[in-house]
Amino acid sequence: MNAAALTVGASSARESSPLPIGRTLRAYLIEAKYEMLNALRTPAFAIPFLAIPVAIYVLFGVFIAGGGEGGEFGPGIANYLFSGFSVIGVIMPGIFSGVGLAIERDGNLLKLKRAQPLPPGATIIAKALMSMGVAAIAVTLVVIAALIAARITISVPQVLIIWATLIVGTIPFCAIGLTIGAYTSGSAAPAYGNLAFLPMMWLSGLFIPLPDALERWVVIWPSFHLNQLALNLAGVEQFTFVSPVRAAVVLVGVTVLFGGLAIRRLARVG
Amino acid sequence: MTAQAQDRFHALDAALAPVALLANVTKRYDKTAALDDVTLAVRPGELLAVLGPNGAGKTTAIGLWLGLTEPDDGIVSLMSGSPLDIQSRLDVGVMMQDVNLAPELSAREHVALTSSYYRDPLAVEDTIALTGIEALAGKRYGKLSGGQKRQVQFAAAVCGRPKLLFLDEPTVGLDVQARETMWRTIRRLLDEGCSVVLTTHYLEEAEALADRVAVLAKGKLIAEGSVAEMRSLVSRKRISCASAVEVDDIKRWPGVVDAVRQEGAVQVTAFDAEGVVRKLLAADETLSHLEVKQATLAEAFTELTKEAA
Numbered sequence A: 001m002n003a004a005a006l007t008v009g010a011s012s013a014r015e016s017s018p019l020p021i022g023r024t025l026r027a028y029l030i031e032a033k034y035e036m037l038n039a040l041r042t043p044a045f046a047i048p049f050l051a052i053p054v055a056i057y058v059l060f061g062v063f064i065a066g067g068g069e070g071g072e073f074g075p076g077i078a079n080y081l082f083s084g085f086s087v088i089g090v091i092m093p094g095i096f097s098g099v100g101l102a103i104e105r106d107g108n109l110l111k112l113k114r115a116q117p118l119p120p121g122a123t124i125i126a127k128a129l130m131s132m133g134v135a136a137i138a139v140t141l142v143v144i145a146a147l148i149a150a151r152i153t154i155s156v157p158q159v160l161i162i163w164a165t166l167i168v169g170t171i172p173f174c175a176i177g178l179t180i181g182a183y184t185s186g187s188a189a190p191a192y193g194n195l196a197f198l199p200m201m202w203l204s205g206l207f208i209p210l211p212d213a214l215e216r217w218v219v220i221w222p223s224f225h226l227n228q229l230a231l232n233l234a235g236v237e238q239f240t241f242v243s244p245v246r247a248a249v250v251l252v253g254v255t256v257l258f259g260g261l262a263i264r265r266l267a268r269v270g
Numbered sequence B: 001m002t003a004q005a006q007d008r009f010h011a012l013d014a015a016l017a018p019v020a021l022l023a024n025v026t027k028r029y030d031k032t033a034a035l036d037d038v039t040l041a042v043r044p045g046e047l048l049a050v051l052g053p054n055g056a057g058k059t060t061a062i063g064l065w066l067g068l069t070e071p072d073d074g075i076v077s078l079m080s081g082s083p084l085d086i087q088s089r090l091d092v093g094v095m096m097q098d099v100n101l102a103p104e105l106s107a108r109e110h111v112a113l114t115s116s117y118y119r120d121p122l123a124v125e126d127t128i129a130l131t132g133i134e135a136l137a138g139k140r141y142g143k144l145s146g147g148q149k150r151q152v153q154f155a156a157a158v159c160g161r162p163k164l165l166f167l168d169e170p171t172v173g174l175d176v177q178a179r180e181t182m183w184r185t186i187r188r189l190l191d192e193g194c195s196v197v198l199t200t201h202y203l204e205e206a207e208a209l210a211d212r213v214a215v216l217a218k219g220k221l222i223a224e225g226s227v228a229e230m231r232s233l234v235s236r237k238r239i240s241c242a243s244a245v246e247v248d249d250i251k252r253w254p255g256v257v258d259a260v261r262q263e264g265a266v267q268v269t270a271f272d273a274e275g276v277v278r279k280l281l282a283a284d285e286t287l288s289h290l291e292v293k294q295a296t297l298a299e300a301f302t303e304l305t306k307e308a309a
Helices: A003-015 A021-040 A043-064 A077-106 A109-115 A122-149 A156-168 A170-183 A189-203 A222-233 A244-269 B003-016 B058-065 B107-115 B124-130 B146-158 B176-191 B203-209 B227-233 B247-251 B273-283 B297-308
Strands: B020-029 B032-042 B047-051 B073-078 B092-095 B164-168 B195-199 B212-217 B220-225 B237-242 B256-262 B265-270 B288-294
Touching (some): A021 A043, A021 A077, A021 B107, A077 A170, A077 A222, A109 A122, A109 B092, A122 A156, A122 A170, A156 A170, A156 A222, A170 A189, A170 A244, A189 A222, A222 A244, B020 B058, B032 B058, B032 B212, B032 B220, B047 B058, B146 B176, B164 B176, B212 B297, B237 B273, B247 B256, B247 B273, B265 B273, B273 B288
Parallel strands (some): B047 B212, B092 B164
Antiparallel strands (some): B020 B032, B020 B073, B256 B265
């Protein structure tokens, strides 16, 4: 042990300075930019997540359910279907961002980044921003389809409120996805992702009527709460069943719980 | 001491302080000691080659220096600070083994991304030129061959103008030309004052580049010194000649470890080369093609690790 060397070394430590705040912020943004580029260039990620929400919205929300007076719910059902299919556009990139994380862990990329002077949390922040970016494109496509189809009865400002709420609402689903990615391998992550995604899509009453036995359980799904929050904030009263505060609390809780689990795990094992 | 003298003293100290240090470090995985009371320092401006068979503790040592793992005992420092401190890593470049970078980004984008982590990186195009990856710069990483991927990882390791560079088996899978380019870049970085820690299985690589060699075996530092010192640790020499003397007779001479006849030539391994040569010349006046060679680093390494086993 060379104790003198450690003491002496302190003098050179004083000469080094931290990365300036401007460069640190730039590093976060560049990490997010390349995360987004890599995701959009990955056909297995980008194509389904951008195409599926708008495709099923057009099929079920416009062609199948969109005609006529909307049955027992009246023409307002078109607004609910628009919001519900838009939520799907948010859940998918959020949850499946974990697949990318798991693959990066398998490939030791996170270990390399821990060895590099990457600003703290940049990997997670980049994945969240990437998910929000992909979700923004997916929901925008649904919005464009809805406006062209002219089935919805809500105003453009209401559409924009729903759009903005959903984009921010990607974060809790990204937290769930990152937890999956932090705990599972790259080959298992898609299966776990589907295990979370499919029930959320089908059982939270986003676009199909549920039997009574299932309907009372919709409150356990964060996708239901995001849809409720968006409809509440946009003032679509016909289909709001829980208060916006309650929906927001659930979504924040999901973010804190799963985000915390992911961060804890990644800090230990990378 | 005057303030001026103190400043000079501190400047001298800073110049001599190790840029990376393991001091009496022990690291265990379960009950197995991956490193056992190892002290190893990387001095400013030198290339330290860390050699050792698989499982010797090389990767653990690098993992400790990079803050990827923490010691059970002892002190680890990086750039005079803690390896866990991001500030310590701002002057450090890293090239690890078995890393898959994002496949859909181009080599240029990978260099740009990694450059963004550093305080004063090279311009992206300068890094590309320095590491000779111009032909790969626009290609997607996932489409590159294994050797080309290593070249891109090397470019990402040097883009931040590191004062200390960790290279873990950097030339695995490289063709001769790419390896020469990488060696040339490493030498240039050394000339500019960068320190390098290199692990390699290619002993000629350590021989060509290293100022100092540290040999690990079973978690212990079994030898440390210059390449010449490493060789001299192993006193064996190789004697080769054309001679009619029977190898079975030579084997009985003092100082001889082994003697064989290969393709008509007698090959003798001996501790006392001078004594054996004298006896050979005395025993055979027609002896020719006499050649005495110092053990190579590879032979020294093999012998050292055998002794530790």
